[in-house]
Amino acid sequence: MSDTLIELRNIGKRFGGVRALDGVSLAIRPGEIHCLAGENGSGKSTVIKVMSGIYTPEEGEILIDGRPVGRLDPIRAVQHGVQVIYQDFSLFGNLTVAENLALNTYVLEGRRRMDWRRARAMAVEVLARIGVDIDPDAEVGTLPTSGRQVVAIARAILARARLIIMDEPTTALTRHEVDALFAIVRDLQAQGIAVLFVSHKMREMLEISERLTVFRNGRKVAEGPMSDFDEAAITHAMTGLSLTDDPYRPALPPGPPLxxxxxxxxxxxxxxxxxxxxxxxxxxxxxxxxxxxxxxxxxxxxxxxxxxxxxxxxxxxxxxxxxxxxxxxxxxxxxxxxxxxxxxxxxxxxxxxxxxxxxxxxxxxxxxxxxxxxxxxxxxxxxxxxxxxxxxxxxxxxxxxxxxxxxxxxxxxxxxxxxxxxxxxxxxxxxxxxxxxxxxxxxxxxxxxxxxxxxxxxxxxxxxxxxxxxxxxxxxxxxxxxxxxxxxxxxxxxxxx
Amino acid sequence: MKILHSSEFVIALVLLAAMVLIGLVNPAFWGLDNLFSLAKSNVVIGIMALGVLLVMISGGIDVSFPAIAVAALYIVVRAMVELNYDGVLVPFLAAAAIGLVLGGFNAFIIERFRMIPLIVTLGTASIVRGLVLGLLGSSIVNINKMPKELIEFGRHDLMTVEAANGATYGLTSMVLVYLGIALVMHLVLRHTMIGRSVYAYGTDAESARRAGFNTRRTIWFVYCLAGLLAGFAGMLHTSMIWQANPRDFQGLELDVIAAVVLGGASIFGGRGSVAGTLIGVFMLVMVKNSLILLKVDTTWQRVVVGLIIVAATAITAWRDRKKLA
Missing domain, CATH: 3.40.50.300 (P-loop containing nucleotide triphosphate hydrolases)
Structure with missing residues (x-):
């Protein structure tokens, strides 16, 4: 067993004349909570799509468990245990939790018959494993955002995920729900599953992640253990600017209020x-x-x-x-x-x-x-x-x-x-x-x-x-x-x- | 307890209430002769409704099935008359095959050009009806020319009852054909992955793709099977009324869609069941039948069907929106 789960080496990707990624290297270890930060257009979503096999890079190589994998396509990425949870979760609101959880696995296994009993058993087991109380027979559309997110995570686990990539997972959550999510993520970590957060919410990144990689304009501009960074350092790395925030103290003209x-x-x-x-x-x-x-x-x-x-x-x-x-x-x-x-x-x-x-x-x-x-x-x-x-x-x-x-x-x-x-x-x-x-x-x-x-x-x-x-x-x-x-x-x- | 909250249960209750009400106004409703005739009227519309149900779960809509049904039945019967062929199995297979091909045409356009199903099937309906009338003419094949075995098949009864005045009423065996198809459809939709892919696709096409479903295959499956059922239903219709009329089924699309929506299927896709559709079809047929018993003019029946489709769609849309919120 290698000490890196997935490694990108000198990845380059172009769209037409635009260089989306330029010599990017990134390594994720098993069971690590890693954060990928960057502004819009910095290349972080391109990196996700390279890791999940949606984009094929022109340069560089991808290694999984220390071995080069050559061309990665979405199906092979899933087989290697890479799962992406998109912001919209890609769930079926009209179907039950159990069915949502089982469908991907069944499709992957090439089944023709819909086995309801096994679907329910799978759901009960995986929900217990992440320690949440969700009715497997509930329609997903009736769950709150946080519940739907949990179902998406459970589905990734069922697909034998070793790396779960979460795109802006905290955007629609309340503080309380974010805490619950982080508890689940730490639990996943304890089970050896790595989590890659893609986010621009710095406070939350500082709270949960162990390592950080920052992208700007398609290049990696900073990386290291989270303890090396504070909010200002991350902002500086993301924007390339020192955003000094002078407090606003206007000179107010005399006169009546507006x-x-x-x-x-x-x-x-x-x-x-x-x-x-x-x-x-x-x-x-x-x-x-x-x-x-x-x-x-x-x-x-x-x-x-x-x-x-x-x-x-x-x-x-x-x-x-x-x-x-x-x-x-x-x-x-x-x-x-x-x-x-x-x-x-x-x-x-x-x-x-x-x-x-x-x-x-x-x-x-x-x-x-x-x-x-x-x-x-x-x-x-x-x-x-x-x-x-x-x-x-x-x-x-x-x-x-x-x-x-x-x-x-x-x-x-x-x-x-x-x-x-x-x-x-x-x-x-x-x-x-x-x-x-x-x-x-x-x-x-x-x-x-x-x-x-x-x-x-x-x-x-x-x-x-x-x-x-x-x-x-x-x-x-x-x-x-x-x-x-x-x-x-x-x-x-x-x-x- | 879950069953008490299901759409099917609510629809069944409404149906029961309506039956009691109609029975009170008109006691003849509960007569076996009336019930048998009701059952008979369910068969063809019901089989078509199962096809429409499939399309609606996938998030689409099909208005071409009456045209497909007419094309299938008229082409086959005319061919039988020309070739002097008589039989049952071959004509039904041929009609189903014609339906399958025309449904495949819908699927091809919808899948390849990512077109809106309503527009595509409207176009298909017009093309098919036009071609049938243009190439085969508009003469009606009447009972005297209809193949005898086909008529024999269509008039087969499961049981007959003799009324006090000596007239006999039969329960058509075609009801079994209808229920058999419904059972198969239920099993396919509920217990096969291709069936579940239709629900998944109708709920969210993009998510279905991401889940790994071959959604192109799903579209082909949906429209081909809907076409096949329409062709088969057309043939069944012709053998039950002993006549092949190329202008048949005018305006039937609205009745059938109304029945499916009454049965709880969602116009947004992803929702609907065979059990609900059976009840919806029965309700629609019963209402139209009662209007006849009450001597309401056919023009006014159109108004009632229109009202039903608007009300049922509004209620299910309201339900689905509430669930999504």
């Missing part, structure tokens, strides 16, 4: 919130899911009809009763899930940018295409959207760029108050820094008031000049200046019940 909220309540979720926002301020709201933070944002944006209390914008009392009204008043809201809640993915960047202001770009009954072009080209440049042209479909953009399109759309509406809910969820580190810079710029230069809601405590600490901690519909802590540290917010969140 937005003033008194005794705002939404039945069942928000209670008596007082809030003020001056031009140039970025005010953070931290709180757990269900604390009422999203409802507060929705209320300001006219989406909570049951709202009571007063809202003043520029000194004038307003009553936004619908999204259209809120936009007309100068309030913009970028929702949590930018992909499902706001953008038209198959449509161009240009169309996505102007969709909220079509009414203003009218000439008679027709759309003034020249005005559309001018407006969008300016915003396309300001937002530094990385795409060949404004004609590119938004669906082809990375998460960070899609988020910039969304920001750009709201700025075109002439918003004075910008409400951001999880502005960098699912965005890689480099893009995140750019988005933060744009938001700060907008606040400082354009005098916008920004309300930033986020789970990401460091994000709030570096980008906000004040932070409110919200719990059960109320602000329970208000922090600013030097009192605004990660520890204090985390403490405040932890003591809540």
């Amino acid at each position: 937005l003033e909220v008194r005794k705002l309540s939404v039945p069942g979720s928000v209670q008596d919130i007082d809030l003020s926002l001056r031009p140039g301020e970025i005010v953070g709201i931290s709180g757990l899911i269900g604390s009422g933070r999203t409802e507060l944002a929705r209320a300001l944006f006219g989406m909570e009809p049951g709202m009571t209390g007063t809202i003043r914008l520029g000194g004038r009392e307003i009553h936004p009763r619908s999204v259209q009204e809120a936009i007309a008043l100068g309030i913009a809201y970028v929702p949590e899930d930018r992909l499902t809640e706001g953008l038209f993915l198959p449509q161009s960047i240009e169309r996505n940018l102007v969709v909220s202001i079509l009414e203003r770009l009218r000439r008679g009954p027709f759309l003034d295409t020249r005005a559309v072009r001018e407006k969008t080209l300016g915003m396309f440049r300001d937002m530094q959207i990385a795409a060949p042209s404004p004609e590119t479909a938004v669906g082809n953009l990375s998460g960070g760029n899609a988020q910039r399109v969304m920001l750009g759309r709201w700025l075109l509406t002439g918003a004075r108050v910008l409400i951001l809910n999880g502005p960098t969820v699912g965005v890689d580190v480099g893009s995140k820094a750019t988005i933060h810079r744009i938001i700060r710029d907008l606040a400082q230069r354009e005098g916008l008031g920004v309300l930033m809601i986020s789970d990401d405590v460091p994000e709030l600490v570096t980008n906000c000049n004040r932070i409110h901690v919200m719990h059960r519909g109320r602000f329970v802590a208000d922090l600013d200046g030097s009192g605004m540290t990660e520890d204090r917010i985390n403490d405040a969140l932890k003591t809540l019940n």
Whole structure:
């Protein structure tokens, strides 16, 4: 038995003229928890596809158990024990847990008959082996995300996995579920199964992984035991930049607040919130899911009809009763899930940018295409959207760029108050820094008031000049200046019940 | 307890309630003569429905089966008349083969060009009906010219009952053919890997591919078998009504799809069962039959069938969406 399970040596892979991988070497030992980090387009997904036999590299060789395997195809990769769990899990929601678990094995064994009894026995055994309590007769579609993930892991184990590759496994999980997942992963490790995490969530990587490999632009730029790295070092390796985060301390002009909220309540979720926002301020709201933070944002944006209390914008009392009204008043809201809640993915960047202001770009009954072009080209440049042209479909953009399109759309509406809910969820580190810079710029230069809601405590600490901690519909802590540290917010969140 | 929550159980309860209700309005419903005639009306639609069920589980839809059925029965009967051939087994095999080939045409277009099944089967239906009428003409083969053995086969009864007024009513043996096919279909769908691949493909085609299923084979299997069943059903139909009409089965696609949806199959694919479909077919036939007993005009029957398909689809869609959420 060799001491490496799978080893890539000097792998090179091209797509057309683009070098996706360049002289990449990577070794994974049996039973090790390894993390592969890198921004979008760094080559980490290409590496996964090489390891699982989907792509054949032009250069280099692949060794399994110390022996060269030559050309690896998906079936041989599975036979060697390499299993990939994709972000969508590739499960069948209409079928039961037992059937989902058995199908792959049966297909692999070339069976013609569906043996239900054996399927159920297999399911019971493998679920017991990873120590989870899931009904093998339940339909997979009725399970929560974490349950479906467990089924996907169980399926990989049944396929005699020796290496399980998990693509962004923690994205849709709550903290509690992440802990449960990590317990399962450590258990797999104890059984000699290696796990390769592909992730850009640095905190979680630091917590679970033993070794780390970082990719940038198709090359390996760092590797080593996890203890050699801290968050800053990983970020530096991933982006090649030192992203120094100076805290945001704007010079605030004297004068009345831009937005003033008194005794705002939404039945069942928000209670008596007082809030003020001056031009140039970025005010953070931290709180757990269900604390009422999203409802507060929705209320300001006219989406909570049951709202009571007063809202003043520029000194004038307003009553936004619908999204259209809120936009007309100068309030913009970028929702949590930018992909499902706001953008038209198959449509161009240009169309996505102007969709909220079509009414203003009218000439008679027709759309003034020249005005559309001018407006969008300016915003396309300001937002530094990385795409060949404004004609590119938004669906082809990375998460960070899609988020910039969304920001750009709201700025075109002439918003004075910008409400951001999880502005960098699912965005890689480099893009995140750019988005933060744009938001700060907008606040400082354009005098916008920004309300930033986020789970990401460091994000709030570096980008906000004040932070409110919200719990059960109320602000329970208000922090600013030097009192605004990660520890204090985390403490405040932890003591809540 | 699980069975109490299954779709089939709910549908069966609805059917039972409907039967009781109809029986109250019209006591003649429970007469053996009526029940026998109901059973007879189930056979052809039911066999077609089993094919449609297969297609719908795979996430597709088939509107070409009435055309395929007509083509199979008319080509075979005309050939028998021309060649002066009489028999049972060969005509049925030939009709099934014609259905298989036409279903294969659907499969080829859908699999090779990754086309939407609705459009493909609409096109196939139009091509097939046009070709039959254009090449073979539109004359109806009536009982006097129909092959005798075929008629004998079609009129075979399992049992007969004599009513008080001296008339006899028979329960057609074709019911056994129907139930036999249903049983085989159930075994295939439930207990073979090719059957499970249809469910997997209908739930999520990409995942089915990743799981290692040969999904091209699944598509070929689905449309070929659906075509074969349509051809066979067409032949059975002609031998039961002693007539071969090239304009038969107009508008039948809606009835059959309505029956399958009533039986709990999902329009999104991945869901549906033989047991549910049998009940769905029975329910649809019963409703149409009752409308006749209540002397409702055929034009108004179309309205009822339309309402049934809309309501049943809405309910199953609502159910599936709730489960997905």
